Amino acid sequence: MTGEQLLLILPLIIVTATSVITMLMVAAKRNHAVSCFITAVGLVLALLSLIIVARHAPQEVTPLLLVDSFNIFFTALILLAGLAITLFSYPYLCNLEDHQDEFYLLLSIATLGALVMVGSTHFITAFLGMETLSVCLYGMVAYPLHRQETAQYPMEASIKYLVLSAVSSGFVLFGVALLYAQIGTLHFADISAGITQGIANGPGSEYFVVASLLVITGFAFKLSLVPFHLWTPDVYEGAPLPATAFLATVGKLAMAALLMRFMSVSGVLQSDAITNVLSIIAVFSILGGNLLALLQANLKRLLSYSSIAHMGYLLIALLTLESATGAASGSPGTSLGAEAVSFYLTAYVVMSLGAFGVMMVVSDSGHERDHIGHYQGLFWRDPWLALVFTAMLLSLAGIPLTIGFIGKFYVFVAGVQGAEWGLLAAMVIGSGIGLFYYLRIVYRMLTPLDHDDPLPVAGIRDVIPHGILLVLLVALIVPGIIPGSLMALLQSVVQSL
Amino acid sequence: MIVVWLILILMVGGALAWVTEAMDSRLPRLTALIVMLFSLIVVVMLCMNNFPDPLSPGGQWLVLEKWSWIARFGIYLQVGIDGLSLLMLLLTVFLGLMAIGAAWHEITERPGFFYFNLLWTLAGVVGVFTALDLFLFFFFWEVMLIPMYLIIAIWGHENRAYAAMKFFVFTQVSGLILLLAILCLAYFHFVQFGRFSFDYFELHNVVLEGRFQMLVMLGFFIGFATKLPAFPLHSWLPDAHSQAPTAGSVLLAGVLLKTGAYGLIRFAVPLFPEAAADFAPVAMTIAVIGILYCAKLAFAQTDIKRLIAYTSVSHMGFVLLGVYAWNIYGLQGALMTMLAHGLTSSALFMLAGGLQHRFHTRDMGQMSGLWAKLPKMSAMALFFSIAALGMPGLGNFIGEFLSLLGAFQANHVAAIFAALGLIFASVYSLWVIQRVFHGEFRVPGDHGAGHGEAHGATAQDLSSSEMLCYGAMVLGLVWMGMYPQTFLAMSEPTMAFLLESLGSFVGSVVSTAEVLP
Amino acid sequence: MLEWIGLLPAFPLAGFLALVLTRGKLPRRIAGVIGVGSVGLSFALAAAITVEFLGSDALSHTQVLWTWMSVGNFTPGFSFYLDGLTVVMLLIISGVGFLIHLYSTGFMADDPGFARFFSYMNLFVASMLVLVLADNLVLLYLGWEGVGLCSYLLIGFWYDNPANGYAARKAFVVTRVGDTSMAIGLFLLFQQLGTLNIQEILTLAPQQWSEGSGMVVAASALLLGGAVGKSAQLPLQTWLPDAMAGPTPISALIHAATMVTAGVYLIARTHVLFELAPSVQILVAFVGLATLLMAGFTALTQRDIKRILAYSTVSQIGYMFLALGVGAWSAAIFHLMTHAFFKALLFLAAGTVILSLHHEHDIFRMGGMRKKLPVAFWSFVIGSAALTALPFTSGFYSKDAILLAALEQPQYGTLLWLGGVLGAFLTAIYSFRLVFVAFFGDDHTQDAHAHHSDDHGHDDHHHGPVKEITGFVMAAPLVILGILSLVGGFITVPVDSVFGVHEEHHASTLVHGFMIAVPIFGVLISYLLYSGAPQGRVLQQWLKSMRESAFGGGLTRFWFSGWGMDALYNLLFVKPFVALAQLNRKDLIDQFYGLLVELARISNRAIVLTQTGYLRWYAISLIGGLVLVIGIGVWA
Amino acid sequence: MPSIPYEHGLILAAILFVCGLIGVLTRRNIVFILMSLEIMLNACGLAFVVGSARWGHADGQIMFLMILTLAAAEVAVGLGLIIQMYRRFHTVDISVLSEMKG
Missing domain, CATH: 1.20.5 (Single alpha-helices involved in coiled-coils or other helix-helix interfaces)
Structure with missing residues (x-):
């Protein structure tokens, strides 16, 4: 590990340092504001360090980690998301009698796990990152709330998440073990040679197909795709809002990035069996996710179902990866699939952060406003928040002028290129159904409220959360109207895949 | 730059209207009025210096600008105005003014936000009529949707949530199908020419083979037919109209329906000549069914706005008929029907809105014999119903006659059945006059059949501002009826370009050249 | 003077606009002056133009006002065409129109909608003039629909009674059926010949089509459909009797003199097409024959004074169709002119009777009026005489020409002639039945007040002695029309140049004698039957027994209801449509x-x-x- | 001693894995569920060790060490949650945890 390689993993070091300092600070003297400040500063420093890292760019730091433009972009995205959630959770946790500092500790370690996942090209680091993220999430999900009737929700959600997540980790491990037993290496790149050779030659291929499916099932669980989605609504609803936000954005983002790298490098998409399975999963995710959300009144559950649908859309783009690497790289058409995935991921993170952000600003640990009734007449009570929330919802529904539309457009183009007509038809139907429940919320915000339901004072006045909402709104509208620059950035990011 | 200026004026105007609401509740409608008058002047100036003499049509493209937007996919901010889109702009701006006139007294709570939505819808529509880049076209196609949804959802009547949702979902899903079709076209341009492109002119030379071209064309057709609305996809219109506020109905009927027809003429048929040729008989059958079925439905309605909505579907059936006849008569007929129908249906909706504003009900069963108490309104209602049934000397007749003439050349049977629509049109139009304006005077609310003074006395006749709007529309219709050449000359070059770009392939057109000795 | 043709429809149009824009605020006198004056001016101009046109040896004159549309090679212009036929029609429309306008200033004196009435009348005259002057079929179609609209507006003029509204709508929809068939005819003509200019069609048709070819038969049949709709011939004649719901002057103007003859004018104008399609021409003849007989029998059983005249109009137009069918174009136009005179006279006289008897319509509730309503009585006598074509009246010369031409028709000559004579016999009976029942016999006005006046509200029931309400404005038109009905036979219609053939009929004196005897014999029968004279008692018993008998009663009811056509259409079209509509109210x-x-x-x-x-x-x-x-x- | 063919090792691991799975499904007591989770993870560890034995590199064994540490971490957090659950519900039966549905 030369000095230069150390420089490359600077963000990881800084984030680890922040978590250690937070621990020491907590041990010395608990202060909510200070721990939040330290975490925020640490994340910002990590972000800045990316500039240094970017200069040395594509270089492999030990066979386990690869620091390339793909890694840098997603690291930046994760750090930004983490930063936003940290700043949102400060007003949220303000009036919690219990210890607040541990939350930031868990958050920084979870971010660390995510960073490791994004950079990994080897199963050991991938697995390490996944488990660090999961274990920290168990903690964050279980973070105690003090509202009487829902006090036991976080604990219930966390236990469910723990057991199921452990089972899915077991699947991944066993799959990898089977692959390792047959191919002898755990490195993504080398595995691709083994898999393509294994899948290709007739009889023996079932073994490889089963092993790969085991791994993919584990990943599908984390991305809450249909047959494995049952945990998502309960965990989203049970967990406190910052934890849900973190799970929805960073949790999904890191997992998707890892899946993308694994798929494009390992060439697992060559086999028709796996692409068929993934197509079926995608169709069911889109239809299932949208249908589940249709009449849902609890916004957190509704957003969880909609995230299932969005992961379904993402899967469509993922399926076109294979056709990307197949053709000669360099011409604009080839890297379309990868671009579509990364653009859609960025859009999804921005939209989810925005939606959860508004909910966090409006509620606090004592009283969570997650029922649709709480948002009635929001347009006339607080136009700014209503505008942001409507923009986020319309973007989730895929209406133009928003990044969501361009994301959906990208997936459409990828789908057309991969000629997946069935999936595109499902996407059109899914979006059609999706309109119902997004618009129901917007309409509910438009109908004036007869009795007065004052919004919490604490959260509103703080400038920071509103500042972040403004940033998110700009991040939603500007790429929606002028997506050129973001597209160019992603094109360079994806080249290195 | 004129197009960009027009769209910017409308958008900034909208924002201004919303802001000035805080100062004084009467300011928003004034700003909206000024903005609309200014844009009307701009469009009229554009008409004047491009078409000085109606008899000698000039070159086709008046304005053609192109700026790069999303280089990755070869998407450009390409806008252009030619005769057809200029006429549509004229109609849009004129009806925008009428909508403001209609909303003058009706919209009282949150006027600022209302005029914001109104002007942004118009901006979206202006964009639709001028965009020549298919992605930009789709972009504006969706942009005009959200403010319209808000107008129906916030200021609508009792069942507005359902109607607004239905309107939004119908248009959005068909829009997605349209997007899919556009993308197929763009992708095949990439396959055949090496780079993505959404440019209207470049996409002309994309060659799709038989069955696939039909599918992509169907995608376009469904997208535009939902907005037209054509027969099977029309069921959102009556709900949207009966629940929308008057100004919303004026915009919806007068302008938004035309975007569907404009899309058909500009994109759906020229881009897929062979597929359109095979599809023409089916489209004309749909048009005929639309005309007759919706005329029958109109006759059965008691809600006045639903009745007018069904009549709009029936009239737009003529447009579809004219477009898919695909000869000069059919196209010009479709254009004239669009213009005339815009005025007629907006006026009828304003009248229906006026009645609802005065008697708080849309049910025709409860009111009759209004001629005695409201002579001016009844006279106007009579005039516009007669225009609606296609009385020669007014705009609708020219449109319907030319469409049928063109349709007859292409497909005899369809034209004959469509001509039956003329009879049904007279049946339901006069039935409305009979039901509401003739017979003894009875007003909703008073239960005795006699001369209910309770409600009737308070209902005052048309105010001067309303008379101004109706008067303008009467003049417009008479002008279109008596001297349509001004409008036909404007659209002549566009239609000629569209026709010779793929020849009038449809039907057995007896080219009259060799008949004459 | 010829280049001022454009002003002809402009005057009444200006009158219409003036009356509409002032929205009835004008005092009654000024509104009347505008209404009548505009038609008077156009009559004067028409007269001047006629003089100049007949003076100059020009066959026709075209005056282009502006290009209406130019789409591909479909370029109809707003342009007028003048020839012999147009001149005749111009004079009839503006002349008779002027007289009727004059009369209606008196008739509508106390009606609240005075200005509105005259605005509709002026619009009607303007559209009729456009129809007649049009040089291409699209402009003709504009006039065609314009008159249909005005007839709707005027029939439903007293709008507070829903029955009038229903009659108006019925009239408009039934004529609209005819108009649609005509429109389809127009499309066919344009597709085949590439133009809708009438003169070009007349020159192109013979070159393009051989006699009896499919296209020309279809085109002429469709045009016939339009004509049948507008002129209330079988099968679209059910609307005319109900159209009597409107004020009487409009029945005179629209449903006697001008509008209903538009169909005849159309067939006359496009006579070349019909000559090229002999089968359709024969069809025209037989439509005419069937209508005149059906209307004749129905008129026999009617009680309402206006419905009798309405059915007689249908029957007389049947004669014109008969003439067109056998190719006697100028005879048809001649009969059209004379019919305009005496039928307008009869209707106006009926108007005076109705007004004087406080809106009493049932002739059996009148009786013995010849002393009390002298002007009306003499008008009715002259009118009926002309109607039944008694010798030396105008009707005699025109109907005689038609019947002679019908006789010379190669295949069906005799059948047509016999039908025509039977029709003449029926006409004689029902027209003088009206005169004898209404003006002779004893006075039934004071009978039990079971009389149902379906007229508009304000029928003041003062039973003072019957006093004829007729000032100068009402009497003068009656007198002039009376003179014209008598003298009309000697006016020669300058249409030979238009139709190119000068028909000469010469039949044996026996036939002439027979044709003169039939009407006189009819009048005699009518006198015996209806005037209550003692000599006719045998016949009156026979008639009474006939009416009570099962077969006779059924027959009279069948005839009274217009041969059951109304009920039939109701059953065939109206009921199913309404049922279908109600069936699927929710789309x-x-x-x-x-x-x-x-x-x-x-x-x-x-x-x-x-x-x-x-x-x-x-x-x-x-x-x-x-x-x-x-x-x-x-x-x- | 003759080397055991690695397929047998894998089959053993598979059987162990399935036992763990069945344990998770059937057990009502949360503690036993955690135990079966342990069994599953150890089964994967076994498979890795068999793999490394076959190929002769140390990757498998290092992976096994990783799995051990991870299982420990999970169990620690799991037990913490179970204590809190017991303090609230005075039972360790998982059917208590079913408030959130629909």
Whole structure:
């Protein structure tokens, strides 16, 4: 590990340092504001360090980690998301009698796990990152709330998440073990040679197909795709809002990035069996996710179902990866699939952060406003928040002028290129159904409220959360109207895949 | 730059209207009025210096600008105005003014936000009529949707949530199908020419083979037919109209329906000549069914706005008929029907809105014999119903006659059945006059059949501002009826370009050249 | 002077606009002056133009005002065409129109909608003039629909009575059926000949089509459909009797003199097409014959004074169609002119009778009026005489010409002639039945007040002695029309140049004698039957017994209801349409989309059940999902 | 001693893995569920060790060490949650945890 390689993993070091300092600070003297400040500063420093890292760019730091433009972009995205959630959770946790500092500790370690996942090209680091993220999430999900009737929700959600997540980790491990037993290496790149050779030659291929499916099932669980989605609504609803936000954005983002790298490098998409399975999963995710959300009144559950649908859309783009690497790289058409995935991921993170952000600003640990009734007449009570929330919802529904539309457009183009007509038809139907429940919320915000339901004072006045909402709104509208620059950035990011 | 200026004026105007609401509740409608008058002047100036003499049509493209937007996919901010889109702009701006006139007294709570939505819808529509880049076209196609949804959802009547949702979902899903079709076209341009492109002119030379071209064309057709609305996809219109506020109905009927027809003429048929040729008989059958079925439905309605909505579907059936006849008569007929129908249906909706504003009900069963108490309104209602049934000397007749003439050349049977629509049109139009304006005077609310003074006395006749709007529309219709050449000359070059770009392939057109000795 | 043709329709149009824009605020006198004056001016101009046109040896004159449309090679212009036929029609329309306008200033004196009435009348005259002057079929169609609109407005003029509104709508819809068939004819003509200019059609048609070819038969049949609709011939004649719901002057102007003859004018104008399609021409003749007989029999049984005249109009137009059918074009136009005179006279006289008897319509509730209503009585006598074509009256010369021409028709000559004579006999009976019942015999006005006046509200029931309400404005038109009905026979219609053939009929004196005898014999029968004279008692008993008998009663009811045509149409078209409309009030397609939404809602409820909340169930789904995935992966 | 063919090792690991799975499904007591999770993870560890034995590199064994540490971490957090659950519900039966549904 030369000095230069150390420089490359600077963000990881800084984030680890922040978590250690937070621990020491907590041990010395608990202060909510200070721990939040330290975490925020640490994340910002990590972000800045990316500039240094970017200069040395594509270089492999030990066979386990690869620091390339793909890694840098997603690291930046994760750090930004983490930063936003940290700043949102400060007003949220303000009036919690219990210890607040541990939350930031868990958050920084979870971010660390995510960073490791994004950079990994080897199963050991991938697995390490996944488990660090999961274990920290168990903690964050279980973070105690003090509202009487829902006090036991976080604990219930966390236990469910723990057991199921452990089972899915077991699947991944066993799959990898089977692959390792047959191919002898755990490195993504080398595995691709083994898999393509294994899948290709007739009889023996079932073994490889089963092993790969085991791994993919584990990943599908984390991305809450249909047959494995049952945990998502309960965990989203049970967990406190910052934890849900973190799970929805960073949790999904890191997992998707890892899946993308694994798929494009390992060439697992060559086999028709796996692409068929993934197509079926995608169709069911889109239809299932949208249908589940249709009449849902609890916004957190509704957003969880909609995230299932969005992961379904993402899967469509993922399926076109294979056709990307197949053709000669360099011409604009080839890297379309990868671009579509990364653009859609960025859009999804921005939209989810925005939606959860508004909910966090409006509620606090004592009283969570997650029922649709709480948002009635929001347009006339607080136009700014209503505008942001409507923009986020319309973007989730895929209406133009928003990044969501361009994301959906990208997936459409990828789908057309991969000629997946069935999936595109499902996407059109899914979006059609999706309109119902997004618009129901917007309409509910438009109908004036007869009795007065004052919004919490604490959260509103703080400038920071509103500042972040403004940033998110700009991040939603500007790429929606002028997506050129973001597209160019992603094109360079994806080249290195 | 004129197009960009027009769209910017409308958008900034909208924002201004919303802001000035805080100062004084009467300011928003004034700003909206000024903005609309200014844009009307701009469009009229554009008409004047491009078409000085109606008899000698000039070159086709008046304005053609192109700026790069999303280089990755070869998407450009390409806008252009030619005769057809200029006429549509004229109609849009004129009806925008009428909508403001209609909303003058009706919209009282949150006027600022209302005029914001109104002007942004118009901006979206202006964009639709001028965009020549298919992605930009789709972009504006969706942009005009959200403010319209808000107008129906916030200021609508009792069942507005359902109607607004239905309107939004119908248009959005068909829009997605349209997007899919556009993308197929763009992708095949990439396959055949090496780079993505959404440019209207470049996409002309994309060659799709038989069955696939039909599918992509169907995608376009469904997208535009939902907005037209054509027969099977029309069921959102009556709900949207009966629940929308008057100004919303004026915009919806007068302008938004035309975007569907404009899309058909500009994109759906020229881009897929062979597929359109095979599809023409089916489209004309749909048009005929639309005309007759919706005329029958109109006759059965008691809600006045639903009745007018069904009549709009029936009239737009003529447009579809004219477009898919695909000869000069059919196209010009479709254009004239669009213009005339815009005025007629907006006026009828304003009248229906006026009645609802005065008697708080849309049910025709409860009111009759209004001629005695409201002579001016009844006279106007009579005039516009007669225009609606296609009385020669007014705009609708020219449109319907030319469409049928063109349709007859292409497909005899369809034209004959469509001509039956003329009879049904007279049946339901006069039935409305009979039901509401003739017979003894009875007003909703008073239960005795006699001369209910309770409600009737308070209902005052048309105010001067309303008379101004109706008067303008009467003049417009008479002008279109008596001297349509001004409008036909404007659209002549566009239609000629569209026709010779793929020849009038449809039907057995007896080219009259060799008949004459 | 010829270049001022454009002003002809402009004057009444200006009158219409003036009256509409002032919205009835003008005092009655000024409104009357404008209304009548505008038609008077156009009459004067028409007269001047006629003098100049007949003076100059020019055959025709075309005056282009502006290009209406120019789309491809469909370029109809707003342009007028003047020739012999147009001149005749011009004079009839503006002349008779002026007289009727004058009369109606008196008739409508106390009506609140005075200005509105005259605005509609002026619009009517303007559209009729445009119809007649049009040089291309599209402009003709404009006039055609314009008059249809005005007839709707005027029939439903007293709008507060829904029955009038229904009659007006019925008239408009039935004529609209005819108009649609005519429109389809226009499309066919344009598609085949590439132009709709009448003169070009007349020159192109013979070159393009051989005699009796499919296209020309179709085109002429469609035009015939339009003519039948507008001129209330079989099968579209049910609307004219109900159109009597409007004020009487409009019955005179629209439903006697001008509008109903538009169909005749159209066929006359496009006579070349009909000559090229002999089968259709014969059809025209037989339509005419059937209508004149059917209307004749129906008129026999009518009680309402205006309905009798309405059915007589239908019958007389049947004669004109008969003339057109046998190719006697100028005879048809001649009869059209004379008919305009005496039928307008009869209707106006009927108007005076109705007004004087406080809106009494039933002739059997009148009787003995010849002393009390002298002007009306003498007008009726002259009118009926002309109607039954008694010798030396105008009707005699015109109907005589038609019957002679019908006789010379090669195939069906005799049949047509016999039908025509029978018709003349029927005409004689019913027209003088009206005169004898209404003006002779004893006075029934004071009988029990069972009389149903279906007229508009204000029928003041003062029973003072009957005093004829007729000032100068009402009497003068009657006198002039009376003179014209008598002298009209000697006016020669300058249409030979238009139709190119000068018909000369010469038949044996026996035939002439027979044709003169038939009407006189009819009048005699009518006198015996209806005037209550003692000599006719035998016949009156026979008639009374006939009416009571089952067969006779049924026959009279059948004839009274216009041969059951109204009921038939109601059954065939109106009822099914209304039933069909009510059947599917909630749009079927709408329900289909509702179904889709319901489907989504049900599937939502079903899927949400999988979210049971139990950890074990989630673990089962996880492992079950894995097994499923591997199953698909390995086997599928 | 003759080397055991690695397929047998894998089959053993598979059997162990399936036992763990069944344990998770059937058990009502949360503690036993955690134990079966342990069994599953150890089964994967076994498979890795068999793999490394076959190929002769140390990757498998290092992976096994990783799995051990991870399992420990999970169990620690799991037990913490179980204590809190017991303090609230005075039972360790997982059917208590089913408030959130629909």
